[in-house]
Amino acid sequence: MEFGITVQGHVPGAAAHDPVREHAAFFDEIALVRCADRCGWKYAWTAEHHTLTEYSHLAASDVWMGYLAAVTDRIHLGAGIFNLSPRVNHPVRNAERAALLDHLTEGRFEFGTGRGAGSHELRTFMVEDPETTRAEWDEVIREIPRMWAQRDYTFAGDHFTVDRPRNVLPKPYLSGHPPIWLACGNPGTFAKAGRLGLGALGFTSAPVADMAPLIDAYKEGIAACEQPVGQFVNDNVLLAGAVVCMESREHAREILLRPGRNYIGTLVNLYHDTFPKPPGSPIWPEPAPDMPAEFVDVAIDTGWLVCGNPEEVCEQLQAHAGTGLDQLVCAMPGGAMTQDENIECLELMGRCVIPEFDHDPEHSTTRYRRRAATAHDREEHR
DSSP: OEEEEEEOOOOOGGGGGOHHHHHHHHHHHHHHHHHHHHTTOOEEEEOOOSSBTTTBOOOOHHHHHHHHHHHOSSOEEEESOEEOOTTTSOHHHHHHHHHHHHHHTTSOEEEEEESOSOHHHHHTTTOOOGGGHHHHHHHHHHHHHHHHHOSSEEEEOSSOEEEEEEOOSSOOSSSSOOOEEEEOOSHHHHHHHHHTTOEEEEOOOSOHHHHHHHHHHHHHHHHTOSSOSSSSOOOOEEEEEOEEEOSSHHHHHHHHTSTTTTHHHHHHHHHOTTSOOOTTOOOTTSOOOOOOGGGHHHHHHTTSOEEESHHHHHHHHHHHHHTTOSEEEEEOSOTTOOHHHHHHHHHHIIIIIHHHHOOOSSOHHHHHHTTOOSTTOGGGGO
16 A cells, blocks of 8 residues: 645635735645655645635646656655646646656656536636536547647547647657546546546545445456556555544544644535535534544544554554555645644654555556557657
């Protein structure tokens, strides 16, 4: 099981309206990615959202990852996600951005794709019905690998057209192309990602036992994949979760009980209106209830979150590894942890936890990329 973090330009409260504090928040998250890079984490996933005040101010993740490429050495930088709707990003622009990031990272870029987070964000780009983006994604996802491979690319589709031969540049840096992923939220999408040979970005929050059917659906789909979208199969299912790892068990549990720890959840409920949420879930500005002390053990035992000292965290993560999960991504920052506590968590995980679960120094996506087929050999398309 590999490990990653996710950052998104979270700027809660009054800081969201103060450019100086917004600036500081960006560089705090850069420091977290640099720390993860030093401490053996393999992936850093960067959200891209638009007009989602407080929740995410990271509206240009390609610019962000270009900067991160210069200040990190080993960690892979993932788009979580690039929106493939031609109304949001023209497909040629997505192909160009991804290939250039492949160069700047020297093969460390992960191409996460999806359809958008919710109606608030999509309507910024005059997309009134989120369901209409499904057919757009289905069309675009197969065309981007063709743009990377061909020198004279043309296409006439239902949602975009390149009517005259164009050489979409740059081409990817290494053989094949960046690993491709699909954002998933339900069993059907997990299975679809598998059938297409794509990695599954499971940015969902639920007890680990509830995630097992989603992982199973993905693995069944990947086993049935005969014609992957790209030049290789990216057999990877990723799930994001809350992890609090501190030297002291008491310190870790105290963090769970802090006022405002669930504040970010009210923003998720506000903006991600296409996500299922439990009845009665608070929507910003309604305050989020604090976790009752008596619920801490229940939340840990049922796999809602991972919390404790390194030994306890290792024990709890056995349940995640047992589901067949390929990558666990820890959401950073947020959750009422200070910057120093976030750094402590990253360092402890890197020193005491990750080595217990990840024994391969090579990234799985690097290994898969070496298997890239030659079906789209560029010389064929001169």
